[in-house]
Amino acid sequence: MSKKPGWKELASGDLLEAGTAKEFETGDWRTLRPIKDDEKCINCLNCWIWCPDSAIIVKDEKMIGIDYRYCKGCGICARVCPPKVQAIKMVDEREFREK
Numbered sequence: 434m435s436k437k438p439g440w441k442e443l444a445s446g447d448l449l450e451a452g453t454a455k456e457f458e459t460g461d462w463r464t465l466r467p468i469k470d471d472e473k474c475i476n477c478l479n480c481w482i483w484c485p486d487s488a489i490i491v492k493d494e495k496m497i498g499i500d501y502r503y504c505k506g507c508g509i510c511a512r513v514c515p516p517k518v519q520a521i522k523m524v525d526e527r528e529f530r531e532k
């Protein structure tokens with residue numbers, strides 16, 4: 434069995450520029466739109482923590498909205514909103530596009 438090379442024998446690598454999805458407005462992918470009920474929201478920020486697209490907008494430690502340019506409509510925010518609160522409802526996107 435051949436011996437594995439140590440780190441000194443490895444070829445040096447390159448540094449690549451980090452990727453970003455900021456330029457791709459993934460909101461066009463959405464089929465369901467999260468709608469927040471301001472009356473119910475307790476600003477726990479669970480939705481902000483879990484949103485995979487960083488689409489939850491927070492200001493002064495309060496959830497103030499959803500950036501629909503990036504929200505893909507996955508529904509995670511609605512699932513992680515506390516069961517006794519249920520401040521986010523997923524609504525068929527066609528209801529908004531047909532208006």
Ligand code: SF4
Nearest residue numbers: 484504505507508510
């Ligand atoms: S539906 Fe998904 S992408 Fe859109 S705000 Fe909720 S968690 Fe984020």
Ligand code: SF4
Nearest residue numbers: 474475477478480514
């Ligand atoms: S998870 Fe629900 S209650 Fe918590 S900040 Fe988001 S919308 Fe408001």
